Amino acid sequence: xxGVTQTPRHLVMGMTNKKSLKCEQHLGHNAxxxxxxxxxxxxxxxFVYSLEERVENNSVPSRFSPECPNSSHLFLHLHTLQPxxxxxxxxxxxPSEEGSGANVLTFGAxxxxxxx
Amino acid sequence: xxxxxxPTEMTATEGAIVQINCTYQTSGFxxxxxxxxxxxxxxxxxxYNVLDGLEEKGRFSSFLSRSKGYSYLLLKELQMKDSxxxxxxxxxxxxxxxxxxxxxxxxxx
Numbered sequence: 451x452x453g454v455t456q457t458p459r460h461l462v463m464g465m466t467n468k469k470s471l472k473c474e475q476h477l478g479h480n481a482x483x484x485x486x487x488x489x490x491x492x493x494x495x496x497f498v499y500s501l502e503e504r505v506e507n508n509s510v511p512s513r514f515s516p517e518c519p520n521s522s523h524l525f526l527h528l529h530t531l532q533p534x535x536x537x538x539x540x541x542x543x544x545p546s547e548e549g550s551g552a553n554v555l556t557f558g559a560x561x562x563x564x565x566x
Numbered sequence: 567x568x569x570x571x572x573p574t575e576m577t578a579t580e581g582a583i584v585q586i587n588c589t590y591q592t593s594g595f596x597x598x599x600x601x602x603x604x605x606x607x608x609x610x611x612x613x614y615n616v617l618d619g620l621e622e623k624g625r626f627s628s629f630l631s632r633s634k635g636y637s638y639l640l641l642k643e644l645q646m647k648d649s650x651x652x653x654x655x656x657x658x659x660x661x662x663x664x665x666x667x668x669x670x671x672x673x674x675x
Contacts, residue, residue: 454608490574490667490668491667492570492664492665492666492667492668493653493655493665495662495663540608540609552597552599552614554599554611554614555601555609555611555663556608556611557601557608557609557610558608559606559607559608560608
């Protein structure tokens with residue numbers, strides 16, 4: 451148990467479906483992140499929330515819609531995805547969004563998404 | 567964007583030593599991280615370097631040379647459980663974190 455829990459662990463969806471990924475942390479962290487991990491590629495930062503406010507959106511298509519209702523929960527709503535969106539989606543949290551010191555990310559185990 | 571390079575794969579024998587290199591080119595520098603990721607699991611934090619030199623944590627050590635844009639992760643006395651992907655990540659002058667593609671280490675008996 452890493453302290454960051456993601457559900458579901460696996461998801462298969464059609465291109466016309468709507469689904470959501472959920473992330474939960476009880477580490478008292480103020481920042482939460484969504485990353486996309488594709489095989490043999492670097493982790494891609496998608497969204498950053500600091501104190502429930504979105505502070506970064508890295509040119510992510512609108513078919514991905516994040517939501518942060520409180521500092522412990524983060525969602526990624528998925529709608530009309532493409533097959534190339536199939537990947538592992540990792541949630542992470544950290545004490546703060548930036549700043550000096552290590553500010554280490556704690557990751558969840560990820561949600562493996564397959565788009566048919 | 568930032569450029570972070572590390573080898574794709576490495577193989578070593580149980581009990582041996584493996585060194586994973588990471589080179590980077592970033593706009594400014596505010597620290598380098600190594601994470602370990604076992605297949606199907608969350609990446610977990612291994613080490614953090616912000617000053618030049620060697621940081622040692624048990625069987626794992628991480629080295630940084632800021633002038634060369636270079637780091638390595640040294641794994642000693644390799645065990646089968648060390649088979650995993652190792653991710654190098656660099657925080658730039660704007661405190662943005664960028665990851666390398668990861669190095670898959672396979673430990674053979």
